[in-house]
Amino acid sequence: MANSLMRGEKVQVTHGAVAESYPGQSSAIAIKRIVDEEHDMVIAPDETINLVALEQFIQKTENNEEATMRGVNITVEGSSVFDTFIFQNGEYTVREDATQDNFVEVETIGEVSCQQLEYYLTDDQNIMIELTGCDNDTGVLEIANLPFKDMIVPEDIYHRVEVIVGEEVVLDTTDESEKEEIITKIREGTPQSVMTMTMMAPEGEIILYGKQAIIHFDYQEVGNVIRYNTLVETGLTFD
Secondary structure (H helix, E strand, O other): OHHHOOOOOOEEEEEOOOEOOOOOEOOEEEEEEOOOOOOOEEEEOOEEEOOHHHHHHHHHHHOOOOEEEEEEEEOOOOOEEEEEEEEEOOEEEEEEEOOOOOOOOOOOEEEEEEOEEEEEEOOOOEEEEEEEOOOOOOOEEEEEEEEHHHHHOOOOOEEEEEEEEOOEEEEEEOOHHHHHHHHHHHHHOEEEEOOOOOOOOOOEEEEEEEOOOEEEEEEEOOOEEEEOOEEEEOOOOOO
16 A cells, blocks of 8 residues: 555555654554545546546646546445556556455455547447556556536636637636536537537637636537537527
């Protein structure tokens, strides 16, 4: 456990008796990872927390910047499995810690190397985000499989929305009602994979400026946006 820890992780340490020396001395007898809801991406059976952390990780890797993210999968029994995703020198490393899953026969800390991050819309309207070219048994490692509406605009504090059509800025607003209307229409839009269809070139771009991440959408004047290889029919139009 100690050798697998990364700088910045939150842990709980249990120590033994303290020797009556100066200074007092003791030894750790147990180390336990604890969920950091402010920074971890947490996926539980009934909710997801901090998906913007995944958004930040994807954006950095697509820009070939070094990135680290810790994901926590909460099992149906309530145990926690911790995955640390590291992107460095063009490659992905995933360190999995299942030692706190009380329902597996073998408690392990393992490491997998992968080559590429991919995402696509599934038949049940989820977005699958996974690593491929991995040195495990299947060659694939799932990062997340969750409702598309949760990931298309991850929860964040969005303070500004800008819409650019051609070279013209047609909207630049901080108005709460205008921002909420645009975000709601995108989240509630109908998604369709664009990997198997021919698309018109985008007319412009919609940009959401958040506290933690800046989200870019390709925009078509017919009212659609494109992101994550998915077209979303939103009905958004701008004069």
